[in-house]
Amino acid sequence: MKELSSHIRLDQVSRRYYCPESEMELAQLTRCEKVTATVTATRDEGAALAAAEVAAVIERNVHEKGRCVIGFGAGKCALDVYDHLVKLYFADKLSMADVVAFNLSELGLGAVDSGSEQSTMTRLRQWLFNKVDIDPANIHTYSPEATKENVHRLCQAYEAEIEESGGLDLVVCELTKNGSLAFNEPGSGINTVCRLMLLGSDSRSRVAEAFQCDHAPLTAVTLGIGSLLKAEQVLCVAWGEDSAQAVRNTIEGQMSDQVPASFLQMHHNARIVADLKAASRLTRISYPWRVTSCEWNAYLIRRAIVWLCKQTGKPILKLTNKDYNDYGLGELLALYGSAYNVNIIIFNDLQHTITGWPGGKPDADDTYRPERATPYPKRVLAFSPHPDDVVVSMGGTLRRLVQQHHDVHVAFQTSGDLAVSDEDLLRSAMLNERMSAHFQAGNPGLKQVSADLREALERKKTGDPDTEAVRFIKGQIFTCEGIMACGYLGVAASHVHELDMPFYSADPFGHGRITDDDVRRVAALIDELKPHQIFVADDLADPFGVHQPATAAVLAALEQLADRPYMQQCRVWLYRGQWGQWDVDSVEMAVPMSPEEFRVKRDAILRHQSQIHDAPFRDEADDHLSWQRSIERNRAMADHYSRLGLASYEAIEAFVQYHA
Numbered sequence: 001m002k003e004l005s006s007h008i009r010l011d012q013v014s015r016r017y018y019c020p021e022s023e024m025e026l027a028q029l030t031r032c033e034k035v036t037a038t039v040t041a042t043r044d045e046g047a048a049l050a051a052a053e054v055a056a057v058i059e060r061n062v063h064e065k066g067r068c069v070i071g072f073g074a075g076k077c078a079l080d081v082y083d084h085l086v087k088l089y090f091a092d093k094l095s096m097a098d099v100v101a102f103n104l105s106e107l108g109l110g111a112v113d114s115g116s117e118q119s120t121m122t123r124l125r126q127w128l129f130n131k132v133d134i135d136p137a138n139i140h141t142y143s144p145e146a147t148k149e150n151v152h153r154l155c156q157a158y159e160a161e162i163e164e165s166g167g168l169d170l171v172v173c174e175l176t177k178n179g180s181l182a183f184n185e186p187g188s189g190i191n192t193v194c195r196l197m198l199l200g201s202d203s204r205s206r207v208a209e210a211f212q213c214d215h216a217p218l219t220a221v222t223l224g225i226g227s228l229l230k231a232e233q234v235l236c237v238a239w240g241e242d243s244a245q246a247v248r249n250t251i252e253g254q255m256s257d258q259v260p261a262s263f264l265q266m267h268h269n270a271r272i273v274a275d276l277k278a279a280s281r282l283t284r285i286s287y288p289w290r291v292t293s294c295e296w297n298a299y300l301i302r303r304a305i306v307w308l309c310k311q312t313g314k315p316i317l318k319l320t321n322k323d324y325n326d327y328g329l330g331e332l333l334a335l336y337g338s339a340y341n342v343n344i345i346i347f348n349d350l351q352h353t354i355t356g357w358p359g360g361k362p363d364a365d366d367t368y369r370p371e372r373a374t375p376y377p378k379r380v381l382a383f384s385p386h387p388d389d390v391v392v393s394m395g396g397t398l399r400r401l402v403q404q405h406h407d408v409h410v411a412f413q414t415s416g417d418l419a420v421s422d423e424d425l426l427r428s429a430m431l432n433e434r435m436s437a438h439f440q441a442g443n444p445g446l447k448q449v450s451a452d453l454r455e456a457l458e459r460k461k462t463g464d465p466d467t468e469a470v471r472f473i474k475g476q477i478f479t480c481e482g483i484m485a486c487g488y489l490g491v492a493a494s495h496v497h498e499l500d501m502p503f504y505s506a507d508p509f510g511h512g513r514i515t516d517d518d519v520r521r522v523a524a525l526i527d528e529l530k531p532h533q534i535f536v537a538d539d540l541a542d543p544f545g546v547h548q549p550a551t552a553a554v555l556a557a558l559e560q561l562a563d564r565p566y567m568q569q570c571r572v573w574l575y576r577g578q579w580g581q582w583d584v585d586s587v588e589m590a591v592p593m594s595p596e597e598f599r600v601k602r603d604a605i606l607r608h609q610s611q612i613h614d615a616p617f618r619d620e621a622d623d624h625l626s627w628q629r630s631i632e633r634n635r636a637m638a639d640h641y642s643r644l645g646l647a648s649y650e651a652i653e654a655f656v657q658y659h660a
Contacts (some may be wrong), residue, residue, distance in 0.1 A: 029284040034265040037272045039279040043239040050273045051084035055094045062098045069100045074120035075174025077237045082128040089132045096134040103141035105182040105222035155194040168231035175238040178202045179246040179259035183222035188260040192224030234270040238278040242541040248281040303585035305346040315645025316347045353590045359406045370589035377406045378532035385550035386416035387482025388608040393577030395601040396593040402490035411497045413550045414504040415475025424610040465508035485607035514549045523557035530566040538574040572658040577630040582654045592649035
């Protein structure tokens with residue numbers, strides 16, 4: 001699967017910042033870092049590197065003392081490492097016959113039955129232990145007999161078991177976005193030991209997403225931070241932008257129990273492996289001028305000036321030579337002669353990103369505009385992983401394109417049924433039953449369908465997938481809402497295309513891998529419409545896990561169609577909003593909205609009734625729903641432009657152009 005955000009980031013970040021050529025250069029670049037960190041270009045490279053490190057530790061310890069004792073975490077990032085360990089095993093480059101394994105944490109009070117689907121041990125068995133040559137007798141986990149009364153004693157016994165095995169040689173775990181290790185929630189101190197932990201809402205959301213359940217356990221048993229720090233070596237992995245702040249806080253921040261992973265700064269042999277997205281907020285990646293001489297390019301200069309404005313509290317055109325020198329940007333003065341010269345260049349650069357004509361302004365000089373004046377009107381195709389994404393993230397732009405007479409099409413890549421609650425389904429069933437009764441138009445077949453739906457929901461247990469019928473009806477609820485929302489913005493229902501991509505619909509939990517069939521459906525639509533503009537979602541931090549494969553399928557289709565004549569005239573724009581936003585220094589097209597236009601966008605979002613309340617995933621910071629955060633991000637983007645000294649708008653939707 002192609003990693004879109006990494007592809008974009010690689011175009012902007014010099015390789016020497018994350019992969020220096022010498023130890024001396026590495027020391028200079030990492031002087032702000034208090035934990036050893038290895039940054040890789042992609043998630044897959046990071047997982048492969050971490051797996052190689054685990055294999056080396058196993059080989060060394062088995063050679064020296066006959067066995068290797070490892071604590072295994074079951075976070076989704078760690079699972080990627082285990083996938084590569086299995087590959088090493090089948091390539092005869094790894095044996096786990098002499099590995100003694102300890103489960104770092106388990107869900108529920110004490111341990112859930114190891115056969116339960118909602119169990120970290122089940123995940124470890126499925127992803128690793130059942131696929132390699134580890135001795136089942138060497139696999140240790142928490143006692144299933146734990147109760148409120150005996151959990152403390154059993155936790156002590158588990159710690160004693162580890163000590164009897166000689167202590168942990170290695171811990172492999174995920175660094176989560178709230179800065180926790182295993183299930184050590186914020187507030188966990190440096191001396192904490194194995195114990196019962198009350199899970200915060202962020203961890204419960206993570207568990208609910210991992211196990212596709214509506215209600216995650218309130219508690220977990222976990223080795224404490226003190227227990228983990230006793231290990232000879234700790235290896236943490238982190239992927240994705242949603243982990244970026246936690247990675248920075250852990251590696252460069254002050255030690256704090258609010259970021260339990262920051263206590264790794266006290267460990268003599270801790271290492272974090274992060275992909276470029278997760279490492280994006282480290283000083284050497286985001287602000288390299290603070291630690292080294294820079295390879296200045298247009299992107300880095302813009303980023304530096306935006307950063308300088310924030311440090312000084314000044315708009316661009318008020319920055320002085322002294323400001324540049326005081327904040328370590330004297331190199332730019334040497335390159336351009338004065339602050340004034342740099343200021344003008346960057347001000348104009350950002351000013352040119354702003355356009356009220358996202359499809360290009362006809363009969364206008366487009367030299368400094370984000371989009372071309374011709375052809376006009378354009379055929380526009382906007383891909384939406386869920387039926388609401390395109391409206392929530394770029395609804396203002398969508399409406400503007402329609403108003404400016406472009407031929408606008410929207411493609412729903414999935415039905416999004418898994419994001420619709422059982423309550424919404426029951427409400428629809430109830431309405432259907434009442435209509436049938438009132439108008440005496442009851443259809444025996446429909447009545448039976450309604451009864452079957454109710455029965456299926458009553459039988460459903462935590463972690464169970466929905467039946468095919470339930471998924472279909474939920475999908476229709478969300479899809480119809482999406483069509484109504486698009487229609488409110490002016491997109492005709494006949495221009496809304498439902499792709500029903502198999503990676504999602506064919507998997508009970510919507511987590512399938514993309515196949516040729518997925519790519520074929522996307523490519524067929526593109527080939528049919530021959531668009532001049534394509535909009536693609538880049539919200540890869542989406543907790544449902546749908547955006548990444550949905551976007552990967554579009555990219556694969558674009559590669560297949562690259563030689564088509566019409567593709568030479570097609571521009572691809574990337575949008576965000578549901579789960580993140582572009583940094584100002586990355587933006588290449590900014591579409592502003594007036595207060596009235598912004599109100600229309602909000603009203604269109606509210607057409608998605610199943611998503612505007614009690615959605616499965618909320619923002620941890622302030623309990624806002626994702627669409628509310630998107631609205632706030634649009635306002636924040638406009639405010640940022642204003643503080644840089646540019647025009648002041650009510651809200652802005654931002655885009656980055658994708659170059660294959």
